[in-house]
Amino acid sequence: xxxxxxxxxxxxxxxxxxxxxxxxxxxxxxxxxxxxxxxxxxxxxxxxxxxxxxxxxxxxxxxxxxxxxxxxxxxxxxxxxxxxxxxxxxxxxxxxxxxxxxxxxxxxxxxxxxxxxxxxxxxxxxxxxxxxxxxxxxxxxxxxxxxxxxxxxxxxxxxxxxxxxxxxxxxxxxxxxxxxxxxxxxxxxxxxxxxxxxxxxxxxxxxxxxxxxxxxxxxxxxxxxxxxxxxxxxxxxxxxxxxxxxxxxxxxxxxxxxxxxxxxxxxxxxxxxxxxxxxxxxxxxxxxxxxxxxxxxxxxxxxxxxxxxxxxxxxxxxxxxxxxxx
Amino acid sequence: xxxxxxxxxxxxxxxxxxxxxxxxxxxxxxxxxxxxxxxxxxxxxxxxxxxxxxxxxxxxxxxxxxxxxxxxxxxxxxxxxxxxxxxxxxxxxxxxxxxxxxxxxxxxxxxxxxxxxxxxxxxxxxxxxxxxxxxxxxxxxxxxxxxxxxxxxxxxxxxxxxxxxxxxxxxxxxxxxxxxxxxxxxxxxxxxxxxxxxxxxxxxxxxxxxxxxxxxxxxxxxxxxxxxxxxxxxxxxxxxxxxxxxxxxxxxxxxxxxxxxxxxxxxxxxxxxxxxxxxxxxxxxxxxxxxxxxxxxxxxxxxxxxxxxxxxxxxxxxxxxxxxxxxxxxxxxxxxxxxxxxxxxxxxxxxxxxxxxxxxxxxxxxxxxxxxxxxxxxxxxxxxxxxxxxxxxxxxxxxxxxxxxxxxxxxxxxxxxxxxxxxxxxxxxxxxxxxxxxxxxxxxxxxxxxxxxxxxxxxxxxxxxxxxxxxxxxxxxxxxxxxxxxxxxxxxxxxxxxxxxxxxxxxxx
Numbered sequence: 001x002x003x004x005x006x007x008x009x010x011x012x013x014x015x016x017x018x019x020x021x022x023x024x025x026x027x028x029x030x031x032x033x034x035x036x037x038x039x040x041x042x043x044x045x046x047x048x049x050x051x052x053x054x055x056x057x058x059x060x061x062x063x064x065x066x067x068x069x070x071x072x073x074x075x076x077x078x079x080x081x082x083x084x085x086x087x088x089x090x091x092x093x094x095x096x097x098x099x100x101x102x103x104x105x106x107x108x109x110x111x112x113x114x115x116x117x118x119x120x121x122x123x124x125x126x127x128x129x130x131x132x133x134x135x136x137x138x139x140x141x142x143x144x145x146x147x148x149x150x151x152x153x154x155x156x157x158x159x160x161x162x163x164x165x166x167x168x169x170x171x172x173x174x175x176x177x178x179x180x181x182x183x184x185x186x187x188x189x190x191x192x193x194x195x196x197x198x199x200x201x202x203x204x205x206x207x208x209x210x211x212x213x214x215x216x217x218x219x220x221x222x223x224x225x226x227x228x229x230x231x232x233x234x235x236x237x238x239x240x241x242x243x244x245x246x247x248x249x250x251x252x253x254x255x256x257x258x259x260x261x262x263x264x265x266x267x268x269x270x271x272x273x274x275x276x277x278x279x280x281x282x283x284x285x286x287x288x289x290x291x292x293x294x295x296x297x298x299x300x301x302x303x304x305x306x307x308x309x310x311x312x313x314x315x316x317x318x319x320x321x322x323x324x325x326x
Numbered sequence: 327x328x329x330x331x332x333x334x335x336x337x338x339x340x341x342x343x344x345x346x347x348x349x350x351x352x353x354x355x356x357x358x359x360x361x362x363x364x365x366x367x368x369x370x371x372x373x374x375x376x377x378x379x380x381x382x383x384x385x386x387x388x389x390x391x392x393x394x395x396x397x398x399x400x401x402x403x404x405x406x407x408x409x410x411x412x413x414x415x416x417x418x419x420x421x422x423x424x425x426x427x428x429x430x431x432x433x434x435x436x437x438x439x440x441x442x443x444x445x446x447x448x449x450x451x452x453x454x455x456x457x458x459x460x461x462x463x464x465x466x467x468x469x470x471x472x473x474x475x476x477x478x479x480x481x482x483x484x485x486x487x488x489x490x491x492x493x494x495x496x497x498x499x500x501x502x503x504x505x506x507x508x509x510x511x512x513x514x515x516x517x518x519x520x521x522x523x524x525x526x527x528x529x530x531x532x533x534x535x536x537x538x539x540x541x542x543x544x545x546x547x548x549x550x551x552x553x554x555x556x557x558x559x560x561x562x563x564x565x566x567x568x569x570x571x572x573x574x575x576x577x578x579x580x581x582x583x584x585x586x587x588x589x590x591x592x593x594x595x596x597x598x599x600x601x602x603x604x605x606x607x608x609x610x611x612x613x614x615x616x617x618x619x620x621x622x623x624x625x626x627x628x629x630x631x632x633x634x635x636x637x638x639x640x641x642x643x644x645x646x647x648x649x650x651x652x653x654x655x656x657x658x659x660x661x662x663x664x665x666x667x668x669x670x671x672x673x674x675x676x677x678x679x680x681x682x683x684x685x686x687x688x689x690x691x692x693x694x695x696x697x698x699x700x701x702x703x704x705x706x707x708x709x710x711x712x713x714x715x716x717x718x719x720x721x722x723x724x725x726x727x728x729x730x731x732x733x734x735x736x737x738x739x740x741x742x743x744x745x746x747x748x749x750x751x752x753x754x755x756x757x758x759x760x761x762x763x764x765x766x767x768x769x770x771x772x773x774x775x776x777x778x779x780x781x782x783x784x785x786x787x788x789x790x791x792x793x794x795x796x797x798x799x800x801x802x803x804x805x806x807x808x809x810x811x812x813x814x815x816x817x818x819x820x821x822x823x824x825x826x827x828x829x830x831x832x833x834x835x
Contacts, residue, residue: 092806156636157648178639180813264576267638268809283431285799286438286457 064292076289083293093294096274103184103273104252107191111248112241114192115199120229122200123207132204139197147261150190151177154262180270183263187271190258195251199244206240207233242313246306253302274298366390366445368719373473382475386723387416393446393727394433396708397423399662400509400747401448403740404731411730419446419727427577430454430798437461442716445724449505449709451494451790453579456605456797459497462504463714468725469503475726477733479752481506487779489788490749492603494709497793500604505709506732507749511660512705513587514777515539516667518655519681521566528563529554539656539683541701541781545588545625546689548656552632555655571634571654572626574809575641578801581808583704587658588629589622590704590789591688593697597792597800597829605793611835615826618694623811623818625692630812638809650675658685660706661774665745668770678765682774684781703782704789707749745771754779796832803828 065083067076087093118135122128138146153161156175165171176186214232223231256275259265265272265280272280278298282291369388373381395401404411405421412418422444424432430453436444437458449455449462468474469481479485481503483492490507497504522537529537533550548570555569573584589595595618596602598609613619630637634645634654646663648654652674659667661682670676688699710731712724730736737753740746753759754775762772781787794800804825811821 154639155644156639157644157651157653173635175636175639178636180638180809180815260576263639264578266576266805266809267574268813268815269806280802283434284427284802285796286434287799288438 061292061295064289065296067289069288069292070286079289083289086290087293087297092269092272092277093274095269096272096277099184099271100253100273100275103188103191103271104249106184106188107195107252108245108248110188110192111196111199112245115196115244116203116237116241118196119200119203119207123204128204132200135197135200137197138194141194143194143255143257144261146190146194147258150186150193150258151262154186177263178267180266180268183267183271187259187262190262191252191255194258195248198247202240202244202247203237206237209240210236238313242310245313246309249305249309250302253298366392366443366716366720368717368723370719370723377473379475382473383415383726385473386719386726389416389720389723390418390420391446391720391724391727392444393419393421393448393710394429394436394444395421395423395446395448396426396429396450398509398511398708399665399744400708400731400737400740403744403746404736406743407736407739411727414730415726417723417726426450426453434458437713437715440715442713442720445713445716445720446727447711447713448508449494449711451707451709452793452797453801455494455497455505455709455711456793457795459504461714463712463716463721464502464504465495465506465712465725465728466501466503468722471722474722475729477729479734479750485752486749487751488784489603489790490707490783493705493790494707495711496604498605498607505711506728507707508710508732509662509708510705510747510749511662511708512747512778512783513583513658513685513703514661514774514782515543515683515685516649516657516659516664516675516680517683518566518675518679520679521564521655522681525554525558525564528558539681541684541687543683543686544689544699545591545629545686546692548686549625549629549632551656552629556632566652566655568634568654569632569656570629571640571645571648571657572630572637572812573640573642573645573658574638574805574812575644577641578798578805580642581805582801583706584658585622585626585804585808586704586789587685587702588626588688589619590702591686591700592622592702593618593688593693593695594700594702594786594789595619595622595697596789598794600792600794602789602791603793605791607795609792609794609833612826612829612833614829615822616694618697619825620819620822621692621694623808623822626808627812627818638812661771661778662745662747664774665770668767668773682777684777684787698786701782701787702789703778703787705783741769741771745769747771751779794833799832800829803832 064076066078066081068079068082069076122131122135125131141149150161153159154175154177156162156173156178159175162171162175165176166173171182174182176182176189210233214236215228218228218232254275255273256279259271259273259276260279263271265276274294275298278291278294281287281294367388367390368386370386373385393401401421401423405423408419408421423429429448430450433444433447433454434457436442437447447454447462449458465481469476477485481491485491486507487510490510491503494507495503495505517539522539526537529551532554535547537551537554552569555564555566558564559567573580575581595613597612597614598606599613600606600609634640634648636648640648642660642663645654645657646659646666649657649659650667650673664680664682667673667680668676684701685703687701690699693699710728712721712728714721716724732749734750734752737746737748737750738756738759741748741753741759748754759769759772762769763775765773767773792800807816807821807825807828810816811818816824
């Protein structure tokens, strides 16, 4: 039956006759082709809307990156790739990349580590539901509000957190945001506070899917909790961790809300990660062409890093499936 | 326990019907929100030069305007008194307020879009006026139009405090006025007079002169005062933690204004060789990197070293909070903050503890070459201007609001109600205001008027620029390098040379 169907589809021929498309095919295949076309027409409105809101801005972004599109009354002018060549000597652009990688790595490391640890603890707790609700609270807050809350807590004149850290001897007279050597820690802490719950939530969902039989079989083989975690739980968590890391990774690459409120990229540019600099260039200096070039580099690197991440996480699962087949 | 009724009174609804209804509601909501959104509206009737004043004011009755402004006291007070304008003109005005950086961004996008959603703009001289001046209507044509009502005090330069009209209204092209002075924030020194009087004998024993603020107090003396307070704190001889605080924070312009005062005080140093009040679209090479700028950077860093340790996190508002909380003994601050400092429910520096003086003067021995010294005083003069992309009738209606909002009567009301900052000298001639300039004052901002209006804003102390289209990027470059230097990451000379390279590159010099 399957072979017959395949043959019918393969024998379908589309020919042009009198300027029109005529399908010369067996009845079953012709119906299938018509059906496909029908579905395509149904999808057309959605495709057009998607193209309008994604492809058009994307090509417009490319156009802007090749032109001088400043906030002026003059028309956009071709500038011989000046927006791109300038990036090579733009120190803030280069520092922005370095700071973004540093910021993302720190956030990711602590959020994933803490998220997995807390999820493991919660998974075994009888108060799981209430604790998860409490842990999720920071995530419910708009990033700008989270930034404002922490801005006040960090303030050296009236901030509770500053007072606590100072009382414990961890901080000196300067607030955590007042020094270029500690400001990055300050903004990373806010990110960890707000987004570790997302990792907890996703990992908890993953933990519910870990097959008990595998765990029990491993325990019969003499595995303890730690060995069980690394040999059974963690491999089963990979797809979930991939989703969590990808989400946070994408978020960090476009994250500016709380940073703008907390430090504005300072002091001395120590927290001016690339998206913050991009915001400055586009909406404070109104150099839209330069901003477009920066945005495109950000987009390209995000896509490449995203693909690498997917590859890295796909490897263990394929290994598993191979070993399972033998 | 819960059973569905056998013969329900309600009707079931099909999925198709539900989707139809949902779609209808969403469409109606969308259309409604667009209709009642920021859309302005214009209604007009013909008026002639010979028409009555009332007819001229009411010629756009039934219209609607949108004003995008900074969240300053005048805007709040004017918003509270919009009924008065409505009764006078029949025009409805929506005032949107936000922090200055946000206002700058929103206005920039609106101007760039060319839609004129905000027909009236708050034009803060440099962050908004300098980059966007070309997008605003020349108000002189309306000020000379006899079919529009005109203010009895007029709009010429003499109707405003010295330098104000040029500061916020004139950019790059002499005679083209794009904004009327709406409010102002002028720098002066706030200091704890109680502490200065109490500690002056100890200071004199140490430094050989009295610790007091006069018009001749120099930046070098401020450095001494700050060092003295730091020493007292180390010895546990005072409750006040620090002597002085600088302005930095998240808004780059703040840092620029802070270092500009010190720079201008010494030889009237400015960044470019251009007309400081008119500005230039092609400013040419910067003076950063010359001997005077390097010396000033050294002095600025030295002052930072004996100032509040959280300098780099403290913007203008946070610095004032630190002063009001009793954390610092003196600050150079904008005179609009006097109202909050004098509020005993929020300030430890209230109840006559604070006194006001002009900004510190330059120290002659710090001047490279043969320049003089002045009390470098800068400001933010907020103007009100009209988006030139708006329809002509809308612009004329907007002019009525601009006219009313900067009138003497409105400014007086704002000063009395919320602690405004007048831009017309005629406001200061009112008996209530004259009385309020001395303690006890019913208008705390008036306590600063001697230092600000009678001294600081006058030439040769007044410094404004640089008015350049790239002002915001310039401030950003400056903030980075100054903060790097203050943090100890770079040496003053290195910072100034780096500034020279980046700023000249910005202007393609």
